[in-house]
Amino acid sequence: MTTAQAAHDASIKVSLHGVSKRYVRGERDRDGFFAVQDIDLEIFEGEFLSLVGPSGCGKSTLLNLIAGFERPDSGSVMFEGRPVQSAGPDRLVIFQEHGLFPWLTVRQNVEFGLRVLGLSKAARRARASEYLRMVHLSRFQDSFPFQLSGGMKQRAAIARALAVEPRMLLMDEPFAALDPRTRDILHAELQRLWIQTRKTVVFVTHSVEEAIRLSDRVAIMASQPGRIRRVLKVDLPHPRDFLDPAIAVLRTEILGELQEELDKLIKREGDEDWHPEEDLLGRRVRRAVDHAMGDGI
């Protein structure tokens, strides 16, 4: 093995080779369906990678496989060169529904993972204070989750995750339930935290804009069976703003690819006569029928 090769391997955080996961719907479903099929993907140390795609393309399944919540039917999922056996605090997951425990205060929530790790009380307090400051929630450390807004809850969940100093973060549509303004603030926050900590992040999202704004690479997924269609590099300096024209260019490119996926979905899930008037980019759809009629007149 050459030195260059070894250096390359060392920087690979997660590697998936030929990963498939099949689900069976009910007892009659003999064949089942592939949530993901034959996935090859390498995620590098310190990289921010997003998985985007239509619903049902298996992006959350892929995340759950890396997290260790689920096991692949075939192929291998490796984390830092070792196969993933189960979930653990080295690959910490942040959920869409924040998953804060309502019976604990914000501080106690942040200390939860530290208690599991067996840290002393003093060490827990110090560490929790540090990360609460990082997400600007020190003032609310003694509040209960039901007293916080959606954005604050998600920031608390991020503090709880970062506090155990995981080697990697897995984020499953963490901002999907938030309003656009709050999401914008959290994007800026997440970029700041990422630049500060340089964690490896896998980020699942529906939103193409979100993926481009945050990521070094965007993996565009396709559905039925779930697979990776293309991995796109976003070569823009961090932090980024939505107003950056380069983001708009990339967005058009990705939405163009996703449009094909959407067309397939419409064909699969609707009647023959279902033809949306606009595509994902807001362009009016010109169909063969329109042309034929126009030609005739």
Next chain:
Amino acid sequence: MLWATAYELLGGDSPTFPSPWAVLNDLVSGLREDYLGALGASLLRLSYGFGLAMVMGSALGVALALSRTAEWLLGPLVLGVQCLPSICWLPVAILTFGLSEKAILFVVLMGSVGSITMAVRDGLKQVPTTWLRVADTFGAGRLQRLFQVQIPSAVPGFITGLKQGWSFAWRSLLAGEMLYRIVGVGGLLTEARDLAEYPKMFAVMLLIVGISVLVDQILFGVLERRVRARWGIAA
């Protein structure tokens, strides 16, 4: 008001239909004499029976939630016990323990242990997946998962189960206490029946309603609302 009006309309002073004033009068004088003592004896008896039901119900509920074997063996039995009105245990209790405190405790226990068991079992089984996954991703072991995630998340259901169990226990207790002359609220009713004292019967019934409302609505009601608000469950 309705009562006073009805009393006046019926011409008053029927021996089987006392005036509200007579009843209130008896209640006040009774509270000064032996009612409080009887109430204390009843509540003490209740707290023994209900306390035992809480301990047994919690243990059984945890066992049913965590072990498939326990569920298979005991699940249908608990469901059956819960469906059976607790008064149906009286004949068995009397034959086994005689006309004694033990028989009443047994009936109270059988009346409330089922609802507590089911509440604990369901609460532990219906923990949202996200919370279980949070426990897993932080690397929590089985015991940490049980004590720090599953049990706290079952608290709202547990309180609802306690509330239901309490009202069953209270009903069973009164039924048990009316069997024979015993110091207690049920005993007061039996005594009033034997002496055909209508005002006293109604006064004791009012007392029972008062205690039920106090514990059910105020004690458990407030606790339930506060816990549900914090746990983020709409009322």
